[in-house]
Amino acid sequence: MSTETPPSEFNFTARIDHFNGSYDDTYLMRYLVNDQYYNATSGPILFYAGNEGDIWNFYNNSGFLTETLAKELQAKVVFGEHRYYGTSMPFGDSKVAYSDVEHRRFLAIEQVMWDYVDLLNFIKDEDDMQDRAVIAFGGSYGGMLAAWMRMKYPQHIQGAIASSAPILWFEGATDPSAYTEVASNAIKKMGGQTCYDSIQRGFYDLENVKYDAARYGDVNSIFNICANSTIAKPSDIDALIGLISDSLGTMAMVNYPYATCFINPLPAWPIAEACYAAGNFTPSEDPPVDPSVFNFTNINQLHSAVKVFYDYPGTQECLDLG
Numbered sequence: 001m002s003t004e005t006p007p008s009e010f011n012f013t014a015r016i017d018h019f020n021g022s023y024d025d026t027y028l029m030r031y032l033v034n035d036q037y038y039n040a041t042s043g044p045i046l047f048y049a050g051n052e053g054d055i056w057n058f059y060n061n062s063g064f065l066t067e068t069l070a071k072e073l074q075a076k077v078v079f080g081e082h083r084y085y086g087t088s089m090p091f092g093d094s095k096v097a098y099s100d101v102e103h104r105r106f107l108a109i110e111q112v113m114w115d116y117v118d119l120l121n122f123i124k125d126e127d128d129m130q131d132r133a134v135i136a137f138g139g140s141y142g143g144m145l146a147a148w149m150r151m152k153y154p155q156h157i158q159g160a161i162a163s164s165a166p167i168l169w170f171e172g173a174t175d176p177s178a179y180t181e182v183a184s185n186a187i188k189k190m191g192g193q194t195c196y197d198s199i200q201r202g203f204y205d206l207e208n209v210k211y212d213a214a215r216y217g218d219v220n221s222i223f224n225i226c227a228n229s230t231i232a233k234p235s236d237i238d239a240l241i242g243l244i245s246d247s248l249g250t251m252a253m254v255n256y257p258y259a260t261c262f263i264n265p266l267p268a269w270p271i272a273e274a275c276y277a278a279g280n281f282t283p284s285e286d287p288p289v290d291p292s293v294f295n296f297t298n299i300n301q302l303h304s305a306v307k308v309f310y311d312y313p314g315t316q317e318c319l320d321l322g
Contacts, residue, residue: 004036005034005320006034007059007079008032008033008036008133009030009031009032009035010030010032010033011028011029011030011031012028012029012030012031012118012119012122013026013027013028013029014026014027014028014083014115014118014119015118016031016090016106016108016111017111017116017240018110018111018114018115019111019114020112021022025090027083027088027090027091028087028088029057029080029081029083029088029115029119029138030081030086030087030088031055031078031079031080031081031119032055032056032059032077032078032079033076033077033078033079033123034066034070034077035076035077036070036075036077037070037073037074037075037079038070038074038075038076038093039069039074039075042074042143043073043074043076043080043132043135043286044073044075044076044132044134044135045075045076045077045120045123045124045129045132045133045135046065046069046070046073046075046076046077046137047078047079047116047120047134047135047136047137047157048062048065048077048078048079048080048136048137048142049080049136049137049138049142049143049145049146050079050080050081050085050086050138050142051082051138051139051140051141051142051145051148052082052085052086052141052148052192053081053082053086054081054084054086055079055080055081055086055088056086057262058079058139058142059261060080061261061263062079063264064138064148065077066190070204072168076127076129077227078119078120078121078123080115080116081113082142083106083107083110083111083115084098084107090103090106091103091262092186093103098100105170107281109145109148112145113148113152113153114148115154116136116145116149117149117153120134120156121156126303128201133157133158133159133310134156134157134158134322135159135160135295136149136150136157136159136161137158137160137161137163138161138162138163138165139158139163139164139165140163140164140165140166140253141165143161143162143163143164143165143167144162144165144166145168146160146161146162146206147160147162147165147167148154148167148290148294154204164253168174168255178292179249180249182248183248183252183253183319184186186194186252186255186271187199187248187252187271187275188309190255190262190269190271190272190275191271191272191274191275191276191278191279192275194307195274195275195278195279198278198279198301198305199248199278199301199302199305200299200301201300202298202299202302202303202305203241203244203245204298204300205296205298205299206219206240206241206244206299206302207237207241209237209299210234210237210238211234216230216232216236216237218233218296219237219240219299222296222299222300222303222320223240223303224318224319225240225295225318225319225320225321226317226318226319226320226321226322227321228317228322229320229321229322231321236321239321240321243306243310244302244306247309248274248305248306248309249272249308250272250309251266251309252264252271253310254270255270255271255272256268256269256270257269261320264309264310264312265312265313266308266309266312267308267312270308270312273312274304274305274308275305277304277305277307277308278301278302278304278305279301280304281297281300281301281304
């Protein structure tokens with residue numbers, strides 16, 4: 001979702017290393033500004049702490065911030081791009097430049113947060129906004145950055161809205177199964193127990209296939225796996241299971257009531273759509289009466305569900321596990 005007036009794109013000269021006085025190199029950090037609703041007399045700054053991706057992708061999918069809140073609060077909207085993503089590359093865009101630790105050691109949360117503090121101070125000085133509040137926003141890792149900035153730099157950040165931000169997701173602090181349970185509950189809520197059971201049986205049957213090479217060809221056919229990445233060994237089944245699990249979890253995470261293109265092109269309520277797709281799969285033969293007995297119907301239904309994530313438009317020629 002985007003505003004009627006698109007934002008302006010700028011570059012800010014940021015230090016690569018904020019904490020070592022002997023390293024003075026800089027890079028151009030991209031940021032976006034939208035003043036469409038800004039009240040120059042009293043408007044605050046609504047700042048999106050960019051995370052792992054191109055900043056335009058986050059901007060185009062943050063309508064509540066860029067339109068609803070910006071208009072209500074008459075705010076200046078600023079989106080900062082995370083270093084090492086998009087065009088904000090400290091050592092250029094060559095992959096070779098990031099192949100060693102020397103070039104990657106500046107990809108650190110402390111460096112990122114100070115990029116954003118410097119940027120905000122620059123904007124405040126440039127637009128005479130020293131007395132304006134800054135409210136930070138972010139989702140997932142970006143939400144963690146927003147929350148941590150509020151905690152670490154309260155003199156610069158007066159508030160934070162951290163969406164889906166696992167700020168305590170560290171070993172020993174959070175149940176490691178919590179994410180899976182939340183995703184599972186979303187499937188049960190949107191598709192009912194029948195959908196959940198069908199998906200669970202599909203995973204179970206894929207696990208059974210893992211050490212039965214005679215069935216690999218059927219799995220390749222069901223998922224229409226590309227010739228360059230066909231399943232040929234047990235670890236390939238593991239890769240497929242991982243892809244399916246991640247896809248279902250991501251759909252649960254972006255299970256919005258409207259269509260989006262944030263991660264992949266997805267319909268409104270993608271979990272409900274996935275369950276509908278699985279429920280409407282028509283097997284070539286009647287499945288066994290006992291649902292615990294292995295059959296490809298369960299795997300077919302699992303494929304129908306997950307295809308909503310990786311190929312909802314139906315334009316993908318094949319599934320590349322690579």
